Amino acid sequence: MTNPLKKSPIPGLNRKKWAMSVKQNKIWKFLSSVKLAISLFAIIALLSLIGTFIPQNEDPSFYISRYGDSGYRALSNTGLTDVYSSWWFILFLALFSINLTVCLLSRFSLKSRSMGTLISHISILLILAGALIGMLYGQKGYVKIEKGEEVNSFIDREKQINLGFSLRLDDFIYSENIDPREKLLVYSGNGQEPIAGIPTEVGAESDIADTGYKVKILRYLPDFAMDMSTKEVASRSAKANNPAIEVELKGKDGAQQRFWVFARFPDIHQKITGNLSFVYQWANRQPKDFVSKVTVIKDGKEMLNQDIRVNFPLGFTGYTFFQSSYDEEHLNWTGLKVVKDPGVGVVYLGFGLLILGLSIRFYISPFIRASQK
Amino acid sequence: MYSMYINIAFAAYFLAMVFYFMELFFRNKFPPFLAQLFISSGIISLTVYIAMRWRIAGRPPLSNMFESMVIFAWMIGLVLLFIDLRYKIKIVSSLTALLGLLALGYASFLDKEITPLLPALKSNWLTIHVLTCFIGYSALTAGFVSSVVILFKKKEVGKLDAISHKIIAFGFLFLALGIITGAVWANSAWGSYWSWDPKETWSLITWFIYAIYLHTRFTKGWKEKKAAWLAVIGFLAMLFTYFGVNYLLSGLHSYG
Numbered sequence: 001m002t003n004p005l006k007k008s009p010i011p012g013l014n015r016k017k018w019a020m021s022v023k024q025n026k027i028w029k030f031l032s033s034v035k036l037a038i039s040l041f042a043i044i045a046l047l048s049l050i051g052t053f054i055p056q057n058e059d060p061s062f063y064i065s066r067y068g069d070s071g072y073r074a075l076s077n078t079g080l081t082d083v084y085s086s087w088w089f090i091l092f093l094a095l096f097s098i099n100l101t102v103c104l105l106s107r108f109s110l111k112s113r114s115m116g117t118l119i120s121h122i123s124i125l126l127i128l129a130g131a132l133i134g135m136l137y138g139q140k141g142y143v144k145i146e147k148g149e150e151v152n153s154f155i156d157r158e159k160q161i162n163l164g165f166s167l168r169l170d171d172f173i174y175s176e177n178i179d180p181r182e183k184l185l186v187y188s189g190n191g192q193e194p195i196a197g198i199p200t201e202v203g204a205e206s207d208i209a210d211t212g213y214k215v216k217i218l219r220y221l222p223d224f225a226m227d228m229s230t231k232e233v234a235s236r237s238a239k240a241n242n243p244a245i246e247v248e249l250k251g252k253d254g255a256q257q258r259f260w261v262f263a264r265f266p267d268i269h270q271k272i273t274g275n276l277s278f279v280y281q282w283a284n285r286q287p288k289d290f291v292s293k294v295t296v297i298k299d300g301k302e303m304l305n306q307d308i309r310v311n312f313p314l315g316f317t318g319y320t321f322f323q324s325s326y327d328e329e330h331l332n333w334t335g336l337k338v339v340k341d342p343g344v345g346v347v348y349l350g351f352g353l354l355i356l357g358l359s360i361r362f363y364i365s366p367f368i369r370a371s372q373k
Numbered sequence: 374m375y376s377m378y379i380n381i382a383f384a385a386y387f388l389a390m391v392f393y394f395m396e397l398f399f400r401n402k403f404p405p406f407l408a409q410l411f412i413s414s415g416i417i418s419l420t421v422y423i424a425m426r427w428r429i430a431g432r433p434p435l436s437n438m439f440e441s442m443v444i445f446a447w448m449i450g451l452v453l454l455f456i457d458l459r460y461k462i463k464i465v466s467s468l469t470a471l472l473g474l475l476a477l478g479y480a481s482f483l484d485k486e487i488t489p490l491l492p493a494l495k496s497n498w499l500t501i502h503v504l505t506c507f508i509g510y511s512a513l514t515a516g517f518v519s520s521v522v523i524l525f526k527k528k529e530v531g532k533l534d535a536i537s538h539k540i541i542a543f544g545f546l547f548l549a550l551g552i553i554t555g556a557v558w559a560n561s562a563w564g565s566y567w568s569w570d571p572k573e574t575w576s577l578i579t580w581f582i583y584a585i586y587l588h589t590r591f592t593k594g595w596k597e598k599k600a601a602w603l604a605v606i607g608f609l610a611m612l613f614t615y616f617g618v619n620y621l622l623s624g625l626h627s628y629g
Contacts, residue, residue: 034588034592042585045577051574287492288489310495339565351556351557354553362542
């Protein structure tokens with residue numbers, strides 16, 4: 001005996017299913033089309049382009065001064081001040097990922113002759129997946145550490161994150177490159193032309209032409225200041241507000257004298273024997289290195305001593321610290337960027353496979369095909 | 374003075390270009406090895422120049438517009454010699470030589486002073502990143518030349534199209550390598566492999582345009598003139614990545 005109740009809904013369901021599969025098919029076809037892929041290349045390229053002409057993630061005051069009040073409101077409401085995180089940009093990236101996935105499922109086969117194409121397309125998905133992992137599970141922040149102090153947490157998107165260890169700044173060393181134009185010029189008598197141009201590196205000793213005198217550079221202070229009560233000399237800051245060098249002059253007879261020469265005040269009178277006068281020709285010095293000397297401390301124990309420099313970060317238990325800013329006034333603190341990104345490995349795997357896939361596609365497959373003929 | 378090697382290279386590139394054009398206009402009257410001899414001497418002088426500057430500076434000479442321009446001209450010479458020996462299409466060789474000469478000429482107007490490396494550039498990635506980028510740039514330049522010829526020529530279009538495709542595929546691979554090495558370097562210097570900096574973004578835009586070139590060719594059969602137009606657009610984007618970003622936009626990549 002047949003149950004009419006069981007039988008009747010089936011044709012209806014089938015029709016529904018059939019209708020749905022047609023609908024799916026249309027969407028499927030759209031999503032697997034190369035036309036969509038090419039359009040998305042063009043759209044994503046164009047949207048990215050906009051973000052290079054409108055400065056991104058600046059302060060509101062910047063946009064207001066540049067585009068006016070209403071201009072700023074229009075830009076910020078449409079997401080144009082932060083193109084690459086805007087919903088529409090992410091939407092096109094998502095559509096791009098779906099398009100690529102559907103293409104991989106419907107267009108590619110595991111035949112060896114299309115291996116290169118397959119690998120290079122999977123690699124793009126891996127890169128996008130790695131970026132997504134970083135966005136969802138990554139942590140990013142900044143720590144400012146004073147000399148001698150330690151930190152054990154940082155702030156990521158208004159959330160405090162404990163590192164599980166602490167980082168102490170033992171010292172911060174900033175060094176500069178001396179421009180070759182920077183010289184200590186020596187004049188003799190009323191001569192208009194210097195008789196010597198002496199390099200100003202600290203510790204350097206040089207002869208002054210053929211006068212028999214020798215000079216040695218003892219100290220460099222970017223911002224010379226003297227404590228009037230103690231007569232002690234020091235640099236007020238690390239900025240070149242008042243560059244000065246201390247010079248030691250040695251005569252033929254071994255007599256020595258020490259004095260300061262100022263770049264900004266060439267006329268400060270110096271009592272110098274031998275009819276010589278000195279001018280400090282200073283040139284803007286460029287940063288050479290920023291070194292944060294740090295110690296990692298876990299459970300009260302010192303685990304690691306390391307220098308953090310630009311291009312040489314410190315990694316510990318998944319967190320990486322990058323040299324990112326410093327105390328330009330007094331060199332008393334360092335600013336380090338803290339990153340934990342579990343997606344990097346996936347992205348790098350994608351990078352490797354992209355190059356492998358393209359190389360196979362362009363060079364190995366055609367070679368095999370040619371040799372098979 | 375080692376700077377004479379750049380002058381020798383300039384003269385050699387110029388003579389190579391002249392002889393390529395001579396071969397083009399007076400076939401069979403000029404032996405083809407003359408131009409090749411000149412371009413080879415140009416490449417050798419630039420190699421000597423780069424090596425000496427490297428030794429004097431104590432670091433790879435890849436850190437500003439002048440130094441990168443010399444590398445670009447050097448790579449264009451190498452790509453030119455390769456495509457000339459392999460494909461022997463004189464119009465492509467002559468025009469590529471002209472572009473190499475223009476690169477050297479432009480370099481001569483730039484500041485040649487050797488300055489110490491900024492801390493951000495002190496890395497082993499500098500050499501590999503700059504070289505892969507400029508191998509890519511010079512291949513895409515040659516691909517642009519052969520594509521432009523397609524737009525103006527009626528004969529040999531099929532052969533030119535095949536050459537353009539091969540060189541652009543090579544350039545596309547090296548542009549990818551350049552972007553990837555840049556990303557890996559940025560991650561080890563700043564803790565982020567991608568920041569949507571204008572240089573990064575424009576290199577990606579350029580790569581996308583060439584991705585369109587390759588996809589329309591493989592799946593839609595866009596060849597010859599249609600493909601050539603895309604190669605021209607891609608080349609303009611590449612120029613903007615190289616020059617436009619530095620001169621018109623500001624960002625992390627402000628040295629060259």
